[in-house]
Amino acid sequence: MPTLFWEEEIETLPRVGLESIQLKRLQQLVARVYQTVKPYRAKMDAAGVTPDDINSLTDLHKLPFTVKDDLRDNYPFGLFSVPLDEVVRVHASSGTTGKSTVVGYTRQDIELWASIMARALTCAGAHKEDMVHNAYGYGLFTGGLGAHYGAERLGATVIPVSGGNSKRQITIMKDFGSTVLLSTPSYALNLADAMDAVNVDPTSLSLRVGIFGAEPWSDNMREEVERKLNLKAVDIYGLSEVMGPGVAMECLETEKGMHIFEDHFLPEIIDPDTGQVLPPGEKGELVFTTLTKEAFPIIRYRTRDISRLIYDTCKCGRTLVRMEKVTGRTDDMLIIRGVNVFPSQVEHVLMGIDGVEPHYQIVVDREGKLDTMQVQVEVSGNLFSDEIRMLEKMTRKIQADIKDMLGVTCKVKLVEPKTIQRSEGKAQRVVDNRRI
Numbered sequence: 001m002p003t004l005f006w007e008e009e010i011e012t013l014p015r016v017g018l019e020s021i022q023l024k025r026l027q028q029l030v031a032r033v034y035q036t037v038k039p040y041r042a043k044m045d046a047a048g049v050t051p052d053d054i055n056s057l058t059d060l061h062k063l064p065f066t067v068k069d070d071l072r073d074n075y076p077f078g079l080f081s082v083p084l085d086e087v088v089r090v091h092a093s094s095g096t097t098g099k100s101t102v103v104g105y106t107r108q109d110i111e112l113w114a115s116i117m118a119r120a121l122t123c124a125g126a127h128k129e130d131m132v133h134n135a136y137g138y139g140l141f142t143g144g145l146g147a148h149y150g151a152e153r154l155g156a157t158v159i160p161v162s163g164g165n166s167k168r169q170i171t172i173m174k175d176f177g178s179t180v181l182l183s184t185p186s187y188a189l190n191l192a193d194a195m196d197a198v199n200v201d202p203t204s205l206s207l208r209v210g211i212f213g214a215e216p217w218s219d220n221m222r223e224e225v226e227r228k229l230n231l232k233a234v235d236i237y238g239l240s241e242v243m244g245p246g247v248a249m250e251c252l253e254t255e256k257g258m259h260i261f262e263d264h265f266l267p268e269i270i271d272p273d274t275g276q277v278l279p280p281g282e283k284g285e286l287v288f289t290t291l292t293k294e295a296f297p298i299i300r301y302r303t304r305d306i307s308r309l310i311y312d313t314c315k316c317g318r319t320l321v322r323m324e325k326v327t328g329r330t331d332d333m334l335i336i337r338g339v340n341v342f343p344s345q346v347e348h349v350l351m352g353i354d355g356v357e358p359h360y361q362i363v364v365d366r367e368g369k370l371d372t373m374q375v376q377v378e379v380s381g382n383l384f385s386d387e388i389r390m391l392e393k394m395t396r397k398i399q400a401d402i403k404d405m406l407g408v409t410c411k412v413k414l415v416e417p418k419t420i421q422r423s424e425g426k427a428q429r430v431v432d433n434r435r436i
């Protein structure tokens with residue numbers, strides 16, 4: 001099938017053309033933010049930079065970073081760049097600590113977001129004939145409404161089902177003929193379990209593509225979801241501070257990550273320890289500057305997400321840079337007895353073992369002065385009816401593979417199917433009892 005584009009010209013623009021658009025937009029943005037948002041002006045003054053200093057894209061590096069605490073310090077609306085009466089919507093994320101972070105959108109921001117999301121959906125092969133089953137949560141979370149407006153803009157039929165009530169979701173999928181599923185990858189697995197429970201064979205449904213994001217998931221998890229739901233699974237990335245879903249989207253080549261919609265979001269990769277910008281291709285922390293947003297523009301926002309940027313042209317024809325699947329966050333990295341451990345690495349090991357279900361949790365504790373890590377993972381039901389020897393063999397295999405990959409000795413607890421708590425939105429993969 002030929003590649004579908006939403007805005008072909010911009011999506012396939014040679015880099016020189018793209019960079020000239022980016023520079024013009026960046027200059028306008030910095031000038032506007034300097035005029036209208038006091039905290040940005042104060043930070044730029046302190047760093048000795050003015051809008052006139054931005055004469056090339058690399059001049060971006062002169063500007064100070066923005067971090068989550070800047071949003072908290074200016075809670076709720078202190079970083080908005082337009083008067084509140086021009087703001088038509090707010091979203092917020094609760095976060096795990098402290099005050100929530102609040103973002104706002106003008107009418108034009110909402111329009112733009114809808115069209116960027118329509119571009120993302122098209123990149124995943126969705127089109128106006130599709131029946132889009134939107135199981136992202138509706139509410140303050142950007143997932144539900146963000147995807148909803150994009151699917152409507154595409155001209156598809158949207159089912160605004162939100163998360164939860166999985167059995168009903170299966171009935172709707174069957175009766176309405178859902179062709180595109182939008183949800184977190186962990187909730188997609190929940191839906192697969194629910195199908196199993198009500199004896200619905202996924203091949204009897206019309207699902208063709210699943211657009212999964214809002215949390216990290218491995219390529220091994222992709223295979224699992226594709227098999228269990230009988231669809232093609234693609235990754236979508238975004239964050240509320242930058243816009244919401246649709247900052248980057250994987251195309252159907254599913255090869256080297258997600259295309260960043262660079263005409264709106266300017267990416268950088270930095271060394272998370274030094275803040276230095278890293279050369280193309282190196283792995284580090286993703287930083288974004290919005291180029292077109294009105295109500296809540298953001299400059300050099302440190303996402304804490306770890307990725308790398310890949311600049312070669314994709315087989316799909318898009319010239320937009322790709323970001324590799326997010327492998328973790330600088331702040332969810334666990335340090336277990338001095339070793340850096342990302343939950344995604346544990347997932348990668350687990351999903352490579354036969355008989356292991358894609359539901360797991362990592363429990364970290366401290367015994368005396370020593371950190372301990374226990375991996376609790378569901379294994380298929382028939383293993384429990386086998387001899388105890390089989391369970392012991394599986395436990396040893398998981399321990400050995402984790403030790404090989406991460407260099408950490410962990411405890412493994414095999415649990416029966418459906419014991420680990422399911423999520424309707426983002427899954428909680430880590431329970432760190434050391435902080436309590």
Ligand code: DLL
Nearest residue numbers: 093143213214215216236237238239240244245326
């Ligand atoms: O999760 C927006 C979103 C909704 C993206 C629906 C995709 C689909 P926040 O709640 O602000 O926004 O959380 C943003 O989630 O910094 C990443 O750590 C993580 N995240 C989002 N997408 C992915 C992904 C939405 N595809 C935070 N892979 C981000 C890995 C992701 N992590």
